[in-house]
Amino acid sequence: MINIKLTEKRKNLLKRASRFRSVPGHGPDILKMSDDELERYVSILEATFEEAFKEEEE
Numbered sequence: 001m002i003n004i005k006l007t008e009k010r011k012n013l014l015k016r017a018s019r020f021r022s023v024p025g026h027g028p029d030i031l032k033m034s035d036d037e038l039e040r041y042v043s044i045l046e047a048t049f050e051e052a053f054k055e056e057e058e
Contacts, residue, residue: 013038020045 017030030038
């Protein structure tokens with residue numbers, strides 16, 4: 001069993017990560033990630049989502 005302390009920072013990162021879904025069995029196990037890995041993963045997902053759905057300026 002993974003024993004990672006659930007700090008406020010980690011709770012926030014897990015909450016941010018929960019907004020994204022992946023195909024079952026194909027996404028990373030975010031519970032096994034370190035805080036640094038999780039922060040990088042969430043940042044990439046958020047940036048990708050923003051880029052994909054940003055409003056086109058005329």
